[in-house]
Amino acid sequence: MRCTALLVLAPALLANAFNVVVSNDDGWAEQNVRTLVTTLNGAGFSTVLSSPAENQSGTGSSDEEPETVGSDGCQFGSCPPGSPAVGFNATDNKLNYVNSYPVTSIKYGIQTLAPKFFGGKPDIAVTGPNVGSNLGLATLFSGTVGAATEAVKEGIPGIAFSGASGTPTAWNARTPSYSTVYAQLATQFTTAVLNAGPKPYLASGIYLNVNFPDSSSSSCSRASDFKFVLSRINTAIPIFTGKDVVTCGNGGRLPTESKVVGTSGCYVSVSVGKASSKGDASAAEQQVVLNRLGGVFSCLP
Ligand SMILES: *[C@@H]1O[C@H](CO)[C@@H](O)[C@H](O)[C@H]1NC(C)=O
Numbered sequence: 001m002r003c004t005a006l007l008v009l010a011p012a013l014l015a016n017a018f019n020v021v022v023s024n025d026d027g028w029a030e031q032n033v034r035t036l037v038t039t040l041n042g043a044g045f046s047t048v049l050s051s052p053a054e055n056q057s058g059t060g061s062s063d064e065e066p067e068t069v070g071s072d073g074c075q076f077g078s079c080p081p082g083s084p085a086v087g088f089n090a091t092d093n094k095l096n097y098v099n100s101y102p103v104t105s106i107k108y109g110i111q112t113l114a115p116k117f118f119g120g121k122p123d124i125a126v127t128g129p130n131v132g133s134n135l136g137l138a139t140l141f142s143g144t145v146g147a148a149t150e151a152v153k154e155g156i157p158g159i160a161f162s163g164a165s166g167t168p169t170a171w172n173a174r175t176p177s178y179s180t181v182y183a184q185l186a187t188q189f190t191t192a193v194l195n196a197g198p199k200p201y202l203a204s205g206i207y208l209n210v211n212f213p214d215s216s217s218s219s220c221s222r223a224s225d226f227k228f229v230l231s232r233i234n235t236a237i238p239i240f241t242g243k244d245v246v247t248c249g250n251g252g253r254l255p256t257e258s259k260v261v262g263t264s265g266c267y268v269s270v271s272v273g274k275a276s277s278k279g280d281a282s283a284a285e286q287q288v289v290l291n292r293l294g295g296v297f298s299c300l301p
């Protein structure tokens with residue numbers, strides 16, 4: 001009995017050292033992001049949610065001063081009409097909305113909420129899991145990627161998570177199984193990034209774009225069914241595009257993230273991107289991630 005309790009406690013104590021700002025673009029009241037917050041908290045992280053009051057899917061890196069909530073209230077009735085421009089859940093003040101864009105929301109999380117709750121900067125910023133994939137050129141328009149790259153521009157390591165399965169679901173509906181699986185995978189991956197060694201957890205200017213494949217088949221229904229694969233964001237242009245990191249006998253060319261999530265099995269793509277362009281990082285920058293996280297990655301069959 002005593003022994004079991006200790007085993008359960010150990011990872012919680014480890015993760016407790018880490019402070020995380022969480023955001024997304026589907027809105028603060030969407031299930032995926034709430035399930036991620038709950039799962040991170042359960043793993044011992046300290047989290048603060050700072051997300052748009054409304055669905056801001058596809059708003060990229062837009063950023064504007066938050067405004068008083070309009071006559072339709074926040075999404076899914078999660079705040080009343082005329083609510084303040086920024087606000088929080090009355091019984092859990094770490095759940096915050098910002099009535100503006102994802103980038104505005106994560107800036108508020110990093111600059112205002114993190115000092116208040118963590119006494120300083122967060123260790124990491126994670127966004128999503130987005131409802132729907134953010135693959136290749138879609139990264140340019142994604143608010144989930146926009147928010148993660150904004151964190152990186154502010155000197156905070158940023159990871160964008162997106163999942164192929166599911167539809168927008170209110171926070172107070174029954175939690176869909178894909179939300180649970182994606183939250184577990186995102187927590188597992190975030191833990192791996194933070195536990196891989198001393199700071200910096202990611203090199204400056206670098207973000208990670210992580211896409212979970214469809215989770216609706218019984219063969220991809222548990223977190224333990226999935227494997228992480230190092231990928232590239234955009235399709236390489238012959239001759240023009242520089243080499244990728246050498247791994248998995250790839251001759252210096254990583255599979256695209258679309259190829260990884262589209263491969264039969266349950267393969268999660270992890271791409272190393274530049275926050276400035278949202279496109280692929282260099283082979284040397286991919287190498288740094290591979291060196292730190294090598295044990296996390298598998299090869300495609
Ligand atoms: C606020 O938090 C309470 C307690 O955790 C929960 O019951 C309620 O559904 C939450 N509402 C929103 C909009 O987050």
Ligand SMILES: *[C@@H]1O[C@H](CO)[C@@H](O)[C@H](O)[C@H]1NC(C)=O
Pocket residue numbers: 026027030055056057058131168169
């Ligand atoms: C947000 O809006 C986009 C279209 O603009 C839609 O595809 C998506 O499902 C919506 N998400 C939520 C959480 O309502």
